[in-house]
Amino acid sequence: MSSRVARGALVAAALACNGGLQPTPAPPAISGIVTYRGAVPDSTQAVYVVAYHTFPHSRDSLFTFQPPVQSLRQLPLGGAAAPYSIPVESGRYEWVLAVWVKRGFTSANADSTLRETGYYRDPADTSQPGVVDVLTQPATSIDFVIDFGQMHPPCRYYTPPCP
């Protein structure tokens, strides 16, 4: 009887002590280094990196980016450069960009409080956005420049673009 109790206690202890850190395959993600240019505006609330499967050509598709809003992480704004990594679904992304958010942002005033402030460019033609394929492994080295002196409102990319 006592040995059964001891065995039971041992099993209970073993079960109680499972659940520690486990190997976790890296989720699909886009990662790289952003390099900063220009002065961070005083009205800055945050800067995020997001990715679009297809270009947001209208206000309706402005919030279709990855990762979901609740998974967004601010970029650290100190220094000349910073690493980033955003969890995304597997797939093809036409536009990977940094979004500057002004203080006082709400979804209703997004056109005036959001700015594109840099995006990943096609290595073969740096005037065009680069396409990123994310399979089951992270897409790494998606590096680009964030220039606080060259920020553009989202409607610039709408069809038709804003004036």
Add this chain to the structure above:
Amino acid sequence: MRLPAATALLLVARTLGAQTAIVYGTVRNVATGVGVANANVFVPGTALKTLSGTDGRYLLRNVPAGQVEIRAVVVGYPPAVRTVLLAAGDSVEIDFDLRGLAAAVDDLHAFTTEPLIVTAAKHSQLLAQAVTSVALVSDTDLARRAVSTVDEAVNRAPGVQFLSGQVNIRGSSGFVEGLGSRVLLLVDGVPANQGDRGGIDWDMVPLAEVAHVEVLKGAGSSLYGSAALGGVVNVITRETPLGFHARLRATGGAYANPPFDVWRFRDGVGALGGLDATASYGQGAVRGSLTLGGRHSDGYREQDRSDQWEMSGKAEWLPQPGTRVTTSGAWTSHQHEVFPTWCVPVPPGTRACDTRGQAFQPFLIDLSGAGSYTRSNKGYLTATLDRTVSSRFSWEARGSWLRTHFTDVNPDDWAVSNRFGGEVRGVSRNPSGRVVTAGAEVARGDVTSDIFGDHTQNQVGVYGEAEGLLGGGRVTAGTRIDYLDADSSEATAVLSPRVGAVLPSRIGTWRASAGRGFRAPTLAERFVNTRALGFQVIPNPALHPETAWSFEVGNAAPIASWARLDAALFWTEARQLLEPSFVLVVDSTTKDTVQKIQIQNVSRARLRGLDASLVVTPFPSLTGTIAYLFLDARDLANDSVLAFRPKQLLTLSADYRWRMFSVGGDFRYSSRIERIELEPVFGGDPRVAAKVLDLRASWQRGALAARLLVANALNYIYNLVPRTLEPVRTASVVLTWTY
């Protein structure tokens, strides 16, 4: 002999009302270091006598004040005699070290349900007299846990948790990379926090020199000044016995490899080992001891090797009864690789590490920290003069010097700091039972460093506390005022009052206290100028001391002849807490606005909860402890959970002895830490609750003892602070030979 709390308190109350004192202590076999049972301890020419218990402990009450001779006699040993000068109302520890043929094998392991004596009030008193909670790690606990350092020994004390080397008492400190501990370390009552960073070097005092450790919970600044905001850890070193004695302590062991192949980082097994040798000699008025030691560890993860050499010594001179001059010191040189943070796909630098397709690799380093290495030398010297002038008055004067010197490689930083301290203290005891403690303390810290600059900081404090009997209880009131300045700036005054009471009742002994604590900003917090996590860290010389009011109500009750419960409700309101904060600063060169880190007086916090422990001894060979801490820690400035404070901490311990063998274990559960600092950087990292099982076994025969410890026996993989793996399963054997 085991004394229930109520009995002990009754003894104290009776004793304090008369011109008598309490004498207590342990009768030991010096060859084995263990207690001797059934020793007859008595005062010749009187009816005062008692027998030591199974653990060798004894207690004599109603011993007349004045110079008294006390003897310990037991079959198989020559009689031992000690002469002491007792003050009325005093509680004095007198140990007897017996040399003889008896091996006392059956007294191998001491088990007590109630450690009795503490020095939390800057004078010796029974635990039941303390107005705040005190946890005591006894010499028995230290021996049977078979650990190598003081922090490992203290880590399982009720309500105490270490976060990557930073001590928390009821969640006091959180985790700030070792900067600015809110716990004060004392070595034999002498402050020993670093002069520059305010942190604690736990490797400074060799464990072989430690007799026991007292953990004072709650604000202790009314007596101890700065840094005692969240509690005090007082390390008491061993008394030097008469005659020649020696002790060798050899340690060897191995670390388990990662439990999953994808995490493996080496082909072989990591090893650890060490050797300590102590020799002491005492005769007549002069005694001295010296300990030399060294240890090596391969570490349990990549880039984790360490080597340490240590030396400590103590000399005592007793020129006349009632006078003692003590000098002590220690020096440690510790060279160790630094595990930066673990490897993730995007490290906080630009050198990617090989994650092998994993989200994180807890045993591998982030390559931006490759080659990080620290050489840390540290030591202290103290000199103390104790004088018992009469049965009513005693005084003590001491001076101390603490020096730390670290050199880091990658990043290349260095700092040399000194902390000079001095204190004069008097204790007056009145026949009516009133005890008045008053003193003055000065401290001067300085630092020369490439990241802290060249600065000094001064502190002058005066304090007084009175204890007296009131009705059926005991009341304590006192205060301390400190003047602080850095680089001769305008001095800041901080007042730290405290009141408390102890009241025996039918349902146990009640205690209540309210006190204010503070912590002065350290030189490092004021003047640090470096880079961390990719950000510039900038100085803030205008920092103010952080303060806290702490309240506690507790009860200690013997709930049966074999069980004792101690529970306390505590509440701390902290103001102007020093925390690293992000600030936007215009760069003077580029004119860009950039984010930087600066220590600021930003946080208000509330920490409240329940701290309870139950000690049971259902039969003499079995003892068990359940300790539970519930902590509700709120950051009032941000209306969120305070970072790095687990809500629940549970410790289960049990030990069983059979003849010359014993087995035991500890289980520690710490709930998942809900919030950490720097969420934008580390918030996506996995965090789990900590569930750690330690197992131990020991054997002793005569002068030889062997102890086996399997720490984290189930090889539970977890972390408490970001990207820093806690120790894996570690099996070690400690062999001790005592002469």
